[in-house]
Amino acid sequence: MIPIADTNFVEATWIMIVKSLVIFGVIFAILPLMTVLERKLIGRFQHRYGPNRVGPFGILQPLADVGKLLGKEAFMPANAIPTLFVLGPLLTVLSGVLALAIIPWGDVQDGVGLYGIDVPIGILYFFAVGSIAFYGVLLGGWSSGSKYSLLGAMRGAAQLISYEVSMGLALLGAVMMAGSLSLVDVVHAQGEVWFIVPQIVGFLIFMLAGFAETNRTPFDMPEADAELVQGFMTEYGGMRFGSFLLVEYMEIIVVSGIAAAMFLGGWMGPGPGFLDPIWMLTKMLGLVLLFIWIRATLPRLRYDQLMSLGWKILLPLATLNVLVTAVLVVLT
Amino acid sequence: MEAVLFFAAAIGALGGAMGVVALRDPFYGVLALVIHLFSLAVLFLLLSAAFLAAAQVVVYAGAVVVLYVFVAAYVGGDRESELEPIRGQRFLAPLLGAALFIELAIAVLGSSLLALGTDGPDVKAGFGDPAEIGYLLLERFLLPFEASSILLLLAAVGAVILAGRRVDLGSGPSGSHSRGVPAGPNPSSAELHDEEAPQPVGGRQPGDTSDEHSAKRSEGVSPA
Numbered sequence: 012m013i014p015i016a017d018t019n020f021v022e023a024t025w026i027m028i029v030k031s032l033v034i035f036g037v038i039f040a041i042l043p044l045m046t047v048l049e050r051k052l053i054g055r056f057q058h059r060y061g062p063n064r065v066g067p068f069g070i071l072q073p074l075a076d077v078g079k080l081l082g083k084e085a086f087m088p089a090n091a092i093p094t095l096f097v098l099g100p101l102l103t104v105l106s107g108v109l110a111l112a113i114i115p116w117g118d119v120q121d122g123v124g125l126y127g128i129d130v131p132i133g134i135l136y137f138f139a140v141g142s143i144a145f146y147g148v149l150l151g152g153w154s155s156g157s158k159y160s161l162l163g164a165m166r167g168a169a170q171l172i173s174y175e176v177s178m179g180l181a182l183l184g185a186v187m188m189a190g191s192l193s194l195v196d197v198v199h200a201q202g203e204v205w206f207i208v209p210q211i212v213g214f215l216i217f218m219l220a221g222f223a224e225t226n227r228t229p230f231d232m233p234e235a236d237a238e239l240v241q242g243f244m245t246e247y248g249g250m251r252f253g254s255f256l257l258v259e260y261m262e263i264i265v266v267s268g269i270a271a272a273m274f275l276g277g278w279m280g281p282g283p284g285f286l287d288p289i290w291m292l293t294k295m296l297g298l299v300l301l302f303i304w305i306r307a308t309l310p311r312l313r314y315d316q317l318m319s320l321g322w323k324i325l326l327p328l329a330t331l332n333v334l335v336t337a338v339l340v341v342l343t
Numbered sequence: 344m345e346a347v348l349f350f351a352a353a354i355g356a357l358g359g360a361m362g363v364v365a366l367r368d369p370f371y372g373v374l375a376l377v378i379h380l381f382s383l384a385v386l387f388l389l390l391s392a393a394f395l396a397a398a399q400v401v402v403y404a405g406a407v408v409v410l411y412v413f414v415a416a417y418v419g420g421d422r423e424s425e426l427e428p429i430r431g432q433r434f435l436a437p438l439l440g441a442a443l444f445i446e447l448a449i450a451v452l453g454s455s456l457l458a459l460g461t462d463g464p465d466v467k468a469g470f471g472d473p474a475e476i477g478y479l480l481l482e483r484f485l486l487p488f489e490a491s492s493i494l495l496l497l498a499a500v501g502a503v504i505l506a507g508r509r510v511d512l513g514s515g516p517s518g519s520h521s522r523g524v525p526a527g528p529n530p531s532s533a534e535l536h537d538e539e540a541p542q543p544v545g546g547r548q549p550g551d552t553s554d555e556h557s558a559k560r561s562e563g564v565s566p567a
Binding site for chain 1: 413
């Protein structure tokens, strides 16, 4: 069999299957913990306790949540389009899970690369997969047959494509310094100094765009519960709604993972090799905490502010960053 | 595996392309186009052109078609035009289409019949890599590449200028809501969307307009 796409490293099929199962399992173990962490932390930020009834310190709260969501009726509005209505959450989950594959958890150890895949197109894979997420949001919103959903979906879609451009350009600086699109190579290139130091502008733009991309406050316009009653998810209930929410957290993990790999030295850290995934996870968790912190701190932007920030400030800044980096890379 | 993928992708590509032409509702037509584009990306992957496949998905499925989706979802499909913008269009279109088909068939058959006895081209390691493509675009085909980028830039600037002019025409001194937004019950809602006046697009509420404008704003830039 001809390999479907070039990967930088060839492994047996069973290793690939085990790897994907492990990554999937670990991330899906982290997701519920993230929700409870977020609710606890936001509680503290707002001077209250947060969930503390189910299990010790409320740690079993997500189980109760999932039980409740599963027990709900899978409701569908009468004027919704059934196939597309179901397809929306499915596509969203698909894009989130696919994006997990390129987060590098460690180097090649004992003949096994500690990452899902390492494709030469690297970071482009992330953007290609991200464009599927757009169709999930849009199909979900459009097929719901509700004005709030359509408006939310439109906002979400416009936001996704506007910030994707800045996001790509922000990463381009780090890519040029490493001379490779592959995330593993980018991490290798950060042996001396993490790219957050020379690429601080790129890092900030990437994180800002990442907030917009994951629909988090202060950019959670597509949901905007005060005006759009949860936007494109309005008509969804039960676990379909749950899967939209799940993917939101998964996207936070993915964006944190990419930021950690591109700017924070990825798996690099003191200690023996088997600690690499732990380091990666620690850095990602730090960024996840940043997401939660900002959600508790900042109010939501207005829609036109969001758009002008994306197109008039972030995009020119990112372009400038790319130009300056290109000149410096050529000169040195 | 390879053959299965090829036929699945080929069926997807052909079916999607036919769906674009055959489906009545423009929204479904756009969705069929998306299926077509994704299938093409899979075909590119089978030809070990990973970069091309990613670019196909990011640029076409992720940006260009998104704008089609905006238009289709906003305007909807209930306005089938009966007039012909170009005279004789309905008569000429099938003729020209058939001519193009014959031309393409000759080209495809001509080249593929020649290759029947051979093993196909030699694919070097690193073929279709970003580095390889970058070399081709920026060294070997620099001039055509730059020419096409200038063309795209011109198109983007033109789109921005055209969009700007339409807004200027709209926000005359008579006030924006006098231009017949049919469902505009509340004049103050037009002032809420500060900088630009709402566009008269049939039968919607003024609250929709801010999204529409931002969609337009992005329209000029993202395909380039």
